Amino acid sequence: MYTYKIAHDPGINTLNKNQNTIGPISLNMMEQELQLIDLDIPELGYLKFISSWLYRGSEGTFLMDPGPTCTIPILLKALDRYQVKDLDWILLTHIHQDHAGGLGDLIGKYSNAKIVCHEKGVKHLAEPSKLREGSKTILGDVSKVYGNILPVPGKKIHVLDEVPFGDGIKVITTPGHASHHQCYVFKNWFFAGELFGAHIPMKSGLYLRPATPHRFILEDYLASMAKIEKYLDPKTTVCFAHYGTANNSKHVLICARDQLKLWVKIIREHKDKKNTQELIEILLEVDPIFRRYKELDLQMQKREWHFSVNSIMGIIKYIEEKKMLCKTTNK
Numbered sequence: 001m002y003t004y005k006i007a008h009d010p011g012i013n014t015l016n017k018n019q020n021t022i023g024p025i026s027l028n029m030m031e032q033e034l035q036l037i038d039l040d041i042p043e044l045g046y047l048k049f050i051s052s053w054l055y056r057g058s059e060g061t062f063l064m065d066p067g068p069t070c071t072i073p074i075l076l077k078a079l080d081r082y083q084v085k086d087l088d089w090i091l092l093t094h095i096h097q098d099h100a101g102g103l104g105d106l107i108g109k110y111s112n113a114k115i116v117c118h119e120k121g122v123k124h125l126a127e128p129s130k131l132r133e134g135s136k137t138i139l140g141d142v143s144k145v146y147g148n149i150l151p152v153p154g155k156k157i158h159v160l161d162e163v164p165f166g167d168g169i170k171v172i173t174t175p176g177h178a179s180h181h182q183c184y185v186f187k188n189w190f191f192a193g194e195l196f197g198a199h200i201p202m203k204s205g206l207y208l209r210p211a212t213p214h215r216f217i218l219e220d221y222l223a224s225m226a227k228i229e230k231y232l233d234p235k236t237t238v239c240f241a242h243y244g245t246a247n248n249s250k251h252v253l254i255c256a257r258d259q260l261k262l263w264v265k266i267i268r269e270h271k272d273k274k275n276t277q278e279l280i281e282i283l284l285e286v287d288p289i290f291r292r293y294k295e296l297d298l299q300m301q302k303r304e305w306h307f308s309v310n311s312i313m314g315i316i317k318y319i320e321e322k323k324m325l326c327k328t329t330n331k
């Protein structure tokens with residue numbers, strides 16, 4: 001039987017300390033097929049948050065989400081240390097700047113790589129003016145830190161249901177976090193992007209936080225979760241875009257779906273009387289998975305608080321838009 005090699009210890013939900021690209025790469029790590037590459041941005045306090053997945057096997061190599069332009073030097077250094085001369089495929093979970101902003105820069109150095117993204121992303125990668133504008137408006141100074149977004153030659157970009165790599169990498173379009181979001185299944189790994197929100201590996205158990213910035217549409221999110229269910233089972237590991245892995249993908253899906261529904265319910269009940277800070281405090285009380293926030297270090301708490309506010313704002317806007325829609329259709 002084939003045994004899958006991954007840079008994380010199977011069976012536990014914590015990270016190998018040596019995973020950081022800063023440290024030396026041990027022989028053991030060189031043998032691992034799937035590797036997480038940290039793309040830390042200390043300037044933003046983003047440590048163990050943005051990352052790429054690198055696969056090197058007998059079939060060839062692929063990279064999932066190259067990250068923003070500012071961390072491309074870290075990525076190149078890691079690829080060099082892992083002796084990756086050629087990348088066969090670069091797979092994108094979505095085209096947000098922290099996942100794909102550096103693609104144009106990377107493709108200049110790995111020009112043989114073929115790119116896979118959602119059909120809605122193709123024109124924006126080839127002509128990124130709208131992407132730049134959108135990122136600037138939504139992220140402000142953070143977008144500046146992420147760096148410029150260079151165009152990608154359109155002929156390199158492919159829209160596929162299955163990537164012809166090994167026995168095939170299944171591509172599943174999963175709108176929700178973004179309309180141009182997709183997930184990938186390869187061997188016993190499920191590359192979730194942000195379908196299950198953000199994850200932080202913790203010793204005490206699963207930590208998840210919904211990633212629902214504006215424009216969040218609950219129905220799309222739930223439909224995507226239903227769509228991927230048949231690909232998941234207890235033996236499949238989730239590889240998150242943010243961050244790390246969790247075993248038992250089926251269990252993770254159930255937790256993420258319950259959490260999303262809970263957040264929408266709680267925010268719907270309280271949004272008119274409570275401010276965002278109070279909403280987060282209620283969520284910390286009622287959501288046992290989000291409650292592990294209290295065990296995070298201060299820097300991670302600050303980051304998670306910021307993104308929780310974004311997610312809550314996305315949910316509030318969704319609820320209000322839905323109310324408006326009901327009012328106009330009832331007239």
Ligand SMILES: [Zn+2]
Nearest residue numbers: 094096177194
């Ligand atoms: Zn995103």
